[in-house]
Amino acid sequence: MTASLPPILLIEDTPSLQLLYRAALTKAGYAVITAGTAAEGLELLREATSQVILLDLVLPDRDGLDLMREMLQLRPGLHVVVMTAHGSINKAVEAMRAGAHEFLVKPFDEARLLNVVSNAYKTTSAKPARAKSPPPAPPQPVALATSSSATGDFIGSSxxxxxxxxxxxxxxxxxxxxxxxxxxxxxxxxxxxxxxxxxxxxxxxxxxxxxxxxxxxxxxxxxxxxxxxxxxxxxxxxxxxxxxxxxxxxxxxxxxxxxxxxxxxxxxxxxxxxxxxxxxxxxxxxxxxxxxxxxxxxxxxxxxxxxxxxxxxxxxxxxxxxPPLRERGDDVIEIAETALARFAQEEGKQFDGLSPEVRALFRRLPWPGNVRQVLNVIRNVAVLHDGGVLTSAMLPASLPQQAQETLIAQRPAFPSDAPTQTDPVALDSLLGRPLAEIERMVIEATLASHKGSVPKAARVLELSPSTLYRKIEAWTKR
Missing domain, CATH: 3.40.50.300 (P-loop containing nucleotide triphosphate hydrolases)
Incomplete structure (x- = not known):
């Protein structure tokens, strides 16, 4: 049955993996042609009748995602299965949105590989060729949240x-x-x-x-x-x-x-x-x-x-x-460094990673705002500084020191069942700050004390939940 099918084009730069995948596919009766670089893969695609592509997203001469887009432009009916060694759902989703039909996270077993390839041929033969550009999305109702995959949200190897x-x-x-x-x-x-x-x-x-x-x-x-x-x-x-x-x-x-x-x-x-x-x-x-x-x-x-x-x-x-970021170990460093590289590119600047002092501080901080808070901090640095190694002096003033942040995160903010008392230490940390910055610190501390629940924090602060959501969204976009 598989003998009459067009050959699979396997683009994988690691010789041992290329040999392993080819052996499994050949044993199952598929014809396979292989390439170790993007350039070689593109040339083979122009010469062969392949309908199914197994594509490694990390290639030595070109980004796999860019290669996939060009292949789909050349032959819209292709069924591309992307492979990644890093288990990055963020990257996989980006590939799916760009036209991939499935993805494999390395290491995967032979049964999974053969199942994906079998489904690829069934789907390709049963559907018309894909359009070169995706159809426009249907109109969405007013007040629908915008879907986005912010840099770093799904990065981490914990x-x-x-x-x-x-x-x-x-x-x-x-x-x-x-x-x-x-x-x-x-x-x-x-x-x-x-x-x-x-x-x-x-x-x-x-x-x-x-x-x-x-x-x-x-x-x-x-x-x-x-x-x-x-x-x-x-x-x-x-x-x-x-x-x-x-x-x-x-x-x-x-x-x-x-x-x-x-x-x-x-x-x-x-x-x-x-x-x-x-x-x-x-x-x-x-x-x-x-x-x-x-x-x-x-x-x-x-x-x-x-x-x-x-x-x-x-x-x-x-x-x-x-899981909250505080339970993900060194993921915070991965997220911060990835976000710094992306934001620096957007701002046209060159940063050289985090200093040892900042790495140690980031590991200690409880990050009550989780990944969103890390992204806001890194975005602030990328916008306000010219580049180089990210040092503690570059961090925004609104980022508290670890001891103070832990204290705020572990106690209720302005408890409603007791008289409000002024803590001289906390008050000193607020003096000289802009009112908008103080407001944000109070809101983030209140959210942390209620485990991130916007409705509960809104009740304590005597605001509507929609007002808090708007403020949080505005901070995220800055």
């Missing part, structure tokens, strides 16, 4: 992250609902993107909706849509997030903040796969995979009666917990 990578690869191909938990800033949305990007729905839409940032009276319309005239201000029909995600993935962030009435409708949606927009009488069938996330303890929300137990068990099929 044991905890390796386990998450393996879980994502295992669950992505199924239709199972994924429930992601973790503190604010740990990369929950990027985890959801990775699940989507490695699934058969990778070419479909990824729609992210933050349930905590939208007023409750508008949330039903945002999820399920509405008909013209169904309420004041509904001047036209509007598709909801569930309809916009048809054929793809719907990511419900901060799902535990959803109003009880809407939880009932979400449960019905999960049971029937039908959408009834506000003001409509006829349901519409949609094909959507659900991934949800929260920075709260979902079981605690169930015990308190804030989240339906039947909905929880319907959603909590495959749990993934994103």
């Amino acid at each position: 044991e905890a992250m390796a386990a998450i990578h393996a879980t994502i690869v295992s669950v992505a191909r199924s239709m199972a609902t994924v429930f992601i938990t973790g503190e604010s800033g740990t990369g929950k949305e990027l985890c959801a993107l990775a699940v989507h990007g490695n699934s058969p729905r990778a070419n479909g839409p990824f729609i992210a909706l933050n349930c905590g940032a939208i007023p409750q009276d508008l949330l039903e319309s945002e999820v399920f849509g509405h008909m013209k005239g169904s309420f004041t201000g509904a001047i036209s029909d509007k598709p909801g997030a569930a309809t916009a995600a048809d054929g793809g993935t719907l990511f419900l962030d901060e799902v535990c903040e959803m109003a009880p009435a809407l939880q009932t409708k979400l449960l019905r949606f999960l049971q029937t796969s039908t959408v009834v927009p506000v003001g409509a009488t006829r349901p519409r069938k949609v094909n959507v995979r659900i991934v949800c996330a929260t920075n709260r303890d979902p079981m605690d929300a169930v015990r308190r009666g804030q989240f339906r137990e039947d909905l929880f068990y319907r959603l909590f099929v495959v749990p993934i917990h994103m």
